[in-house]
Amino acid sequence: MAPSSSSGLTFKLHPLVIVNISDHYTRVKTQFNPPPSLCATENASNNGEAMLQPNPRVYGCVIGVQRGRTVEIFNSFELLFDPSTDTLDRSFLEKKQELYKKVFPDFYVLGWYSTGSDAEESDMLIHKALMDINESPVYVLLNPAINHAQKDLPVTIYESELHVIDGIPQLIFAHTSYTIETVEAERISVDHVAHLKPSDGGSAATQLAAHLTGIHSAIKMLNSRIRVLHQYLAAMDKGDIPCDNSLLRQVSSLLRRLPAMESERFQDNFLMEYNDKLLVTYLAMITNCTSTMNEMVDKFNTAYDRNSRRGGRTAFM
Amino acid sequence: MNKMEALITSIQGLSGSLGDLCALHARLRKAEDSLRINSNVQLSILKQLDPSIHSLGYLYILEASTSGPVWKKKATLLIAQFINCCDAGQIRLASEKFVILCKRFKDRVFKDPLRGVGPMLSAVRKLVQVSPKRLTALHPDCLQLCLQAKCYLAGFSILSDDIVEVDEPRDFHLYCYYGGMICIGLKGFQKASELLYNVVTAPMHEVNSIAFEAYKKYILVNLIHSGQFSNSLPKCASSVAQKNLKNWCTPYYEVGNYYNDGKISELEAVVVAYSSDFENDNNLGLVKQAVASLYKRNILRLTQKYLTLSLEDIANMVQLPNAKEAEMHVLQMIQDGQIHALINQKDGMVRFLEDPEQYKTSEMIDVMDSVIQRTIGLSKNLIAMDNSLSCDPLYVGKSQVGRERQRYDFGDDFDNFPHFSM
Secondary structure, three states: OOOEOOOOOEEEEOHHHHHHHHHHHHHHHHHHOOOHHHHHHHHHHOOOOOOOOOOOOOEEEEEEEEEOOEEEEEEEEEEOEEOOOOEEOHHHHHHHHHHHHHHOOOOEEEEEEEEOOOOOHHHHHHHHHHOOOOOOOEEEEEOOOOOOOOOOOOEEEEEEEEEEEOOEEEEEEEEEOEEEOOOHHHHHHHHHHHOOOOOOOOOHHHHHHHHHHHHHHHHHHHHHHHHHHHHHHHHHHHOOOOOOHHHHHHHHHHHHHOOOOOOHHHHHHHHHHHHHHHHHHHHHHHHHHHHHHHHHHHHHHHHHOOOOOOOOOOOOO | OHHHHHHHHHHHHOOOOHHHHHHHHHHHHHHHHHHHHOHHHHHHHHHHOOOOOOHHHHHHHHHHHOOOOOOOHHHHHHHHHHHHHOOHHHHHHHHHHHHHHHHHHHHHHOOOHHHHHHHHHHHHHHHHHHOOOEEOOHHHHHHHHHHHHOOHHHHHHHHOOOOOEEOOHHHHHHHHHHHHHHHHHOOOHHHHHHHHHHHHOOOOOOOOHHHHHHHHHHHHHHHHHHOOOOOOOOOOOOHHHHHHHHHHOHHHHHHHHHHHHOOHHHHHHHHHHOHHHHHHOOOHHHHHHHHHHHHHHHHHHHHHHOOEEEHHHHHHHOOOOOHHHHHHHHHHHHHHOOOOEEEEOOOOEEEEOOOOOOOOOHHHHHHHHHHHHHHHHHHHHHHHHHHHHHOOHHHHHHHHHHHHHHOOOHHHHHHHOOOOOO
């Protein structure tokens, strides 16, 4: 249903839009699906409203600038969706548009956004409704399902194209490629969001854990890539894959760029420092265990000692 | 006889899945008394059953046939074979019977312990499979058998498992005591000291003889291992132990005191004076080892004072007869790794060195890694115990009452608990 677009426009997406859409979705989802402790009281008072939607869809408008063949999407705002008429709230949209015009005179309504895994038929109605503001609106779709295997952003941009299907000219969605463009200020906010932790990120323990996790994942990625290269070279050596000389040249140049320190002094220093780190870790673990044991003994004494003067024990635990 | 036939067919038929086994178990329990009476039939029944498949039925019949005072000769052999090939899952349903059977087996083979070590070891292993890290009644029996047979290594393999749960205090005391003796036999004095310490400081209502014997050995092992002796029991020993254990250990206290003074000749005099007491306690060998270790202790003290020393001076200070013996002792200690030194044979000088371990090798990394892994496991256990204790109603009751009395805010105390996470 979504072939590649051939309009020749280049799309640039700002991260602010992505953050906005995901924030909107998260807010709506938590509001409609309260945590289980509150659910018990809520369910008694609500009568049959469809509260527990697994994945509520949110809608909104994207605004930006179109200069020639480049479409740059800067910002977005939310809109209410009316399920009875399947349209977006028009008056609200126009009001918001006027407000934004006052602050950003260059920005036009470029299209709309929603969440979901794929574009649907009903979306076309909304798309057509927006066509009177913008002749060819864009549809930004965010997939809120968290897929750890997927490395790319789950954001797709669709354009509408007129195709002749079964003799009838119809509008269908065609997805286009886009690039991410950032302004300096946006980089700070993206960094902040990327490192957000559920607890307060201020204490040293969580910061250290976060830092080490980052290093760990970076090293894991490096390791897996080196393994891929290694397997590739081994297969080439065995003859399973035809030799690609340009790739071999690239690999050898990469290897020559590595700092190769084989001296014995390096080994000594490296191992000594490694052992020091291990010893410090061991010491930290022992301290941890000792403090846990201390707490446990205190609790045991509070629970089981009849009289603190007598040193005797009453029962095995 | 029909009942027996029916029993055999039911055993053979129902030894399959778990549900069947429970039904079989119920039937066997009802048939127990009739089994005991018909002693002639029992062995013939056993021939028709296979111990590895029909373990539960086999167990019941064996137990019935050994419950009387007189055993058939073949019974011991059959029991040994049964233990070796029975199925741990089926045994789990009747673990008390299994324990009783093994105890009787152990009593039988006590005169000839070597035959029994193998089966007892596998019996303990099978029970451990059922409930890991739990001390069973069989552990001390197996250790006792290993001691009797002088198979120390076999017993040591049981000792290396960690124990987290204990059913009977007496089992635990015996286990630690025998375990300590096995470690002494293997010359692992550190582990022996730990095990005996466990017995001495175990909670008890009244003093038992196990604690006495353990305390005597504990004093001696401590002398051999670390050269330390203190007049008082460790602080965490129960008050009962603290009042009573000292009264009966005067010879050992004398040995300890003279050891601390460091004079070999006086120590030997004390040993000779009390040698009858030591012999009664079977501790004479340990006492002699303690005397031998005094030389080592003195030489160790010398390493802290001097950088180089001649062999004659060592012999004089340590009260050894001549320089040759001093050289032998120093050589032995260097080989054991207790001191680091260089002996220059030309002029008979000994130079004491520092510990050459630089922690620079990759073998050290492996050692550290395994030690850290063990500590991680221990830490998990501790945290689990801590959590279960926090949920214990006794604790919650007492701590809450305490809080209400002082009118603390409930939330405050949670904030004051330092939260560490690994």
